[in-house]
Amino acid sequence: MANPWFVYLLRCGDDSLYAGITTDVERRISEHNEGGPKSAKYTRNRRPVKLVYQEECKDRSNATKREMAIKKLTRKKKLELIAGS
Template sequence: MSTWHLYLVRTRSGALYTGITTDVERRFSEHQADGPRAARSLRGKGPLTLAFAAAVGDRTRAARLEYALKQWPRQRKEALVSGQLRLQDVEA
């Protein structure tokens, strides 16, 4: 059983993209390659930087956290990236 991760990628314009994966380095490389495996919403928006990544457990929990984080306003996501909020706060 693989450990799933939640991650945030920052685009050139400063926007934050949220995703989940079992291999953050591989997935980020796919996004950077700007090819067919990159998320459509990230294509042409590089250079990209990995702003945040954390192991979250199984796929169910990862998907639940991803959904919750996508509902957050940008200011709260920035607080998570800067360390002012903890990942546990996503579920709160």
């Protein structure tokens, strides 16, 4: 079986929320916090970032769909998702 994919939410230094997907959450958080070419443009100027939510998905397709669904949520709904985890 292939490695699972994860959807994650970060709280950025400016208190905004960022959603992404990866197969290795710890590595991805490090990349975001290092601010190099592998960090997301959005998080580069909003460091440090902190992991506040993650969810396992069976494959990249499901992770991408879930990421898009989370991105469409209001901030209030994202905070409820975080609080419920």
